[in-house]
Amino acid sequence: MTSTASSMDSTDTRQGQAPHEQRPSWQQRLRRFGYTAAPRSDVRAQLVPPYVQPSPRMWQFLGVSRPLAERIARWSAWGGPLLVTLLAGVLRFWNLGNPKRVIFDETYYAKDAWALVHRGFEVNWDKNANDLILKVGDQVQIPTDAAYVVHPPVGKYVIGLGELMFGFNPFGWRFMTALLGTLAVLMLCRIGRRIFRSTFLGCLAGTLMAVDGLAFVMARTSLLDGVLMFFVLAAFGCLVVDRDRARAKLAAALPVDADGRARPDAHIAETLSLGRRPYRLLAGLMLGLAIGTKWNGLYFLVAFGLLTVLWDVGARRVAGAHHPYTAVLKHDVGLAFLSTVPVAIVTYLVSWTGWILSPTDGSGGYYRDWASANGRSSNWSWLFPDWWLSLWHYEHQVYEFHVGLSSPHTYQSNPWSWIVAGRPVSYFYESPKPGKDGCPIDAGEKCAREVLALGTPLLWWVAAFAVLYVLWRWLFRRDWRAGAIVCGIAAGYLPWFLYQERTIFFFYAVVFLPFLCLAVAMLLGAIIGPPGSSDTRRVAGATGAGVLVLLIAWNFIYFWPIYTGTAIPIDDWRSRMWLDTWV
Numbered sequence: 024m025t026s027t028a029s030s031m032d033s034t035d036t037r038q039g040q041a042p043h044e045q046r047p048s049w050q051q052r053l054r055r056f057g058y059t060a061a062p063r064s065d066v067r068a069q070l071v072p073p074y075v076q077p078s079p080r081m082w083q084f085l086g087v088s089r090p091l092a093e094r095i096a097r098w099s100a101w102g103g104p105l106l107v108t109l110l111a112g113v114l115r116f117w118n119l120g121n122p123k124r125v126i127f128d129e130t131y132y133a134k135d136a137w138a139l140v141h142r143g144f145e146v147n148w149d150k151n152a153n154d155l156i157l158k159v160g161d162q163v164q165i166p167t168d169a170a171y172v173v174h175p176p177v178g179k180y181v182i183g184l185g186e187l188m189f190g191f192n193p194f195g196w197r198f199m200t201a202l203l204g205t206l207a208v209l210m211l212c213r214i215g216r217r218i219f220r221s222t223f224l225g226c227l228a229g230t231l232m233a234v235d236g237l238a239f240v241m242a243r244t245s246l247l248d249g250v251l252m253f254f255v256l257a258a259f260g261c262l263v264v265d266r267d268r269a270r271a272k273l274a275a276a277l278p279v280d281a282d283g284r285a286r287p288d289a290h291i292a293e294t295l296s297l298g299r300r301p302y303r304l305l306a307g308l309m310l311g312l313a314i315g316t317k318w319n320g321l322y323f324l325v326a327f328g329l330l331t332v333l334w335d336v337g338a339r340r341v342a343g344a345h346h347p348y349t350a351v352l353k354h355d356v357g358l359a360f361l362s363t364v365p366v367a368i369v370t371y372l373v374s375w376t377g378w379i380l381s382p383t384d385g386s387g388g389y390y391r392d393w394a395s396a397n398g399r400s401s402n403w404s405w406l407f408p409d410w411w412l413s414l415w416h417y418e419h420q421v422y423e424f425h426v427g428l429s430s431p432h433t434y435q436s437n438p439w440s441w442i443v444a445g446r447p448v449s450y451f452y453e454s455p456k457p458g459k460d461g462c463p464i465d466a467g468e469k470c471a472r473e474v475l476a477l478g479t480p481l482l483w484w485v486a487a488f489a490v491l492y493v494l495w496r497w498l499f500r501r502d503w504r505a506g507a508i509v510c511g512i513a514a515g516y517l518p519w520f521l522y523q524e525r526t527i528f529f530f531y532a533v534v535f536l537p538f539l540c541l542a543v544a545m546l547l548g549a550i551i552g553p554p555g556s557s558d559t560r561r562v563a564g565a566t567g568a569g570v571l572v573l574l575i576a577w578n579f580i581y582f583w584p585i586y587t588g589t590a591i592p593i594d595d596w597r598s599r600m601w602l603d604t605w606v
Contacts, residue, residue, distance in 0.1 A: 065284040066277055069341050070270040074100075075221045075554060096222075103226040104212030111208040111233035115201045115242045120194035122588040125153040126474060127450035129245050133196035135172060136183035136245070138165055143377025144388030145170040145179075160191045169389040173421045177315030177374045178247035185245075196245040203253040204242025208233050211537050214260045215544055217267065218504045227572070228544035232537060234579040236586050237444075237478035241533045243587075244450060244474070251316045252534045255323050258309035259511060262327055265302035266334045272297050273342045287343025293350040303331065303362035310363060311370025318425070319518060319534070326514035328363050330507065332356055337503060379410045390417040428526050438519040441532045442487050446604050447477035448528050451588055461590035471596035475585045476530045480601065481578040482543065485571065489542035492549070504545065511538035547571065 076096060087095070125133065130153060135145040146166040149155075156163050185198030208229045216225025232238050241249040276295050277285040310327065313320030335355045339347040381387030383395055394412035407415075436446035451474040455462040462470035490512060496505035515535030519527055550571075551564040584591045585599055600606050 066287050066341065066343075067274040067285045070274040070338060071267060072220050074216075075219075075223075099222050100216070103222050104209055104216070104229060107212050107226050107229040107233060108205060108209040110230070112205040114233065114239060115205050118587070119197050119201055119243060120192065122451055122453075122472065122474065123157065123193050124451060125157065125193075126244060127246070127448070129196065131172075132179055132182055132247060133186070133191075133245050135170070136179040136181075136196060137186055137191050138170075139176055139179050139377060140183035140187055141165055142381075144381050144391070145172045156191060157193075163191065167386065169387065169391070171389045171420075173424050174247060174317055175315045175371070175374060176377065177312050178250040178317065180374070181250050181316075182245045197243055200245050200249045201242050204238060204249055207238075207253050207256055207537065210256050210260050211540060214256070214263055214537075215541055217263050218507060218541070219545070219548065221548070224544050224548050227547060228537075228540045230572070231482060231540040231543055231575065234576050235479045235482055235536060235540070236579060236582055237447075237476055237530065237533050238536055239579075240450070240474060240476045240586050241530060244476075246530070247317050248530055248533050251313055251320060252536065254309045254313035254316060255320065255511075255515070255534055256537050258306045258313065258323065258327060259507075261302045261306035261309060262331050262334075263507075265300050265306065265331065266338075268302065269297045269300065269335065270338045270341075273338055277342060287341070289343045289345050292339045292342035292344035293346065294354075296354055297335075300358070300362060303359065304366055306331075307363040307366030308370055311367035312374070314367060315371045315374035319515075319531075322514045322518045323511075324363065324367055326510050328359065330510050331363075332359050334503070335359070375414060379414070383409065390414075390420070393417070426522070426525070429524055430526055432526050432528075434528060435526045436529045437523060438516065438527065440604075441516070441519075441529050442483065442490065444478045444480055444483040444529070445602070446529055447475050448530050450474040450476055454593075455590055463590075463592065466592045469593055470590040471585075471593050472588050472590045473585045473596065474588045475582075475605070477582065477585070477605065478532075478536070479575060479579045479582065481571075482575045483539070485546070485575070486539040486543050489539070489546040492546045493542045496545070508538050508541045508545065511535055512542070 077092070134148050134152065134156070138144065138146045142165060147168045147170045148166055152163070181199050181203070182196055185200075185202075186195040189195035189198050211232050212225045212229030214225070215228035216222050219225060238249075241252075273292065273295060274285055276291050277288050278291075280286050306327065310320060310324045313323060332351060332355065335351045336347045339350050344350050378388035378391060381391050383392045385392050390413050391410075392413070393416050394409040434446065434448040440446050451472070453460065453472040454469040455472060456469055457466040458464040460470075460472065462472075490509075493502075493505040493508045496502040497509050512535045515538070516532070519531065547568040550568045552560045556564075582599060583589070585596065
């Protein structure tokens with residue numbers, strides 16, 4: 024996962040000499056006679072590679088003048104991602120309140136969110152509350168009895184923000200997940216552009232996510248995993264920006280030779296302090312919000328913390344450091360830790376403010392009165408405030424619940440099947456009669472209305488091969504971009520293999536879905552071919568990649584009815600159940 028530039032020339036560490044004095048004397052003498060040595064690589068281009076520009080031949084073929092082509096290239100850096108985001112937003116917000124039901128786990132999170140933003144803690148709702156909420160909305164009376172819940176509050180506060188703006192109704196409790204799902208597409212476009220140095224590949228990754236069925240359904244349902252995905256992706260994006268800024272500082276500090284090219288310098292590479300790094304702090308904040316949404320955000324805190332340190336090792340190595348690990352240990356590791364871990368912990372604790380400030384007389388949050396009732400038995404308990412002891416006890420109970428959860432569920436799945444979308448989750452299903460709830464009057468028999476959390480099949484099946492490709496690029500080509508993608512997939516996917524006896528679901532995979540889209544974009548970029556390839560190679564590659572992307576888009580359109588709860592004849596529904604495990 025480290026940056027691995029090609030091997031460098033020997034590093035000259037002599038300080039205080041002018042750049043021309045560092046050149047070999049024979050080369051200086053030959054320059055008098057017009058000799059020009061072959062240009063040596065500029066370390067700046069290795070530390071901060073330039074962005075790929077469209078080929079002039081393409082503009083000539085399209086009949087676009089050079090000034091206009093330059094303006095289009097500048098505009099596309101933001102214009103392209105914004106257009107893709109517009110597409111994603113239209114798809115996600117279209118008829119967002121349909122179905123007008125409390126579907127799947129919305130029965131927990133929509134109501135918990137409403138209680139949190141009004142009382143500061145979750146409450147126990149009557150078993151018939153869903154029907155009453157759909158009928159009277161904001162006028163429903165909020166219960167007072169605290170409820171035992173097993174997820175932190177951040178994601179529910181996010182959902183509750185939409186409810187405060189648009190009411191206690193399906194559109195209100197789905198608004199924020201749709202908004203974050205749309206903004207995640209924008210972030211992915213920009214992140215992909217930055218790591219691939221290609222606006223096209225960045226927008227391609229975002230487009231793939233825009234037309235993925237799992238991302239689409241999760242954005243239109245008030246569950247926590249889509250919120251978690253947003254914060255994880257935001258943290259990754261912050262670290263990618265931090266990587267570029269840190270490497271730019273290193274590049275700017277390196278000595279320059281007579282030809283204006285930056286040269287590696289061991290002294291600078293091993294001693295330069297990279298100063299304040301606000302994007303690392305922002306990443307720590309985002310990771311704290313991720314953990315405050317669901318605890319599996321902890322795995323990303325560990326993985327991304329290691330990743331950013333290894334990126335610093337790679338940067339200092341390229342800049343000329345003979346002992347990059349020692350230099351990073353001395354100058355970077357401590358600040359990297361302080362910028363992420365403590366910030367994440369404080370953010371997590373702050374997210375519990377509503378629960379902490381609730382009454383301790385038994386009318387506040389669940390277990391809020393635990394310390395005052397029986398939590399002072401330890402000899403060291405006097406060191407901690409009541410809220411801390413109560414919260415610690417609560418968290419321990421939640422941990423015991425999570426590791427022991429093994430109740431069978433119809434739609435549970437083994438993580439081995441996730442990467443090929445083997446067992447999706449049905450969030451909603453109805454069988455309306457002809458002429459009812461959108462079922463065509465001439466349907467002949469009952470229709471099917473379903474919201475199925477199923478990734479666009481062709482995209483996920485291609486992604487299975489793309490994961491193998493990025494693993495190969497990382498292990499055998501030492502490509503840092505592939506390593507970063509592997510890191511994101513591993514942090515979101517591999518931990519679930521530790522809990523194979525636990526009740527788990529395919530939709531948890533939405534957290535690492537953006538990294539799968541980056542992997543597919545990288546694979547498609549390889550299919551198209553690198554810059555400088557022959558016209559025949561590029562045309563053949565672009566044709567193959569284009570056909571694949573169009574097939575993925577068609578696949579999303581084909582499954583649109585079962586992503587949106589649209590009533591279709593039962594035979595049409597059966598034709599979309601490609602695998603027996605999807606039923």
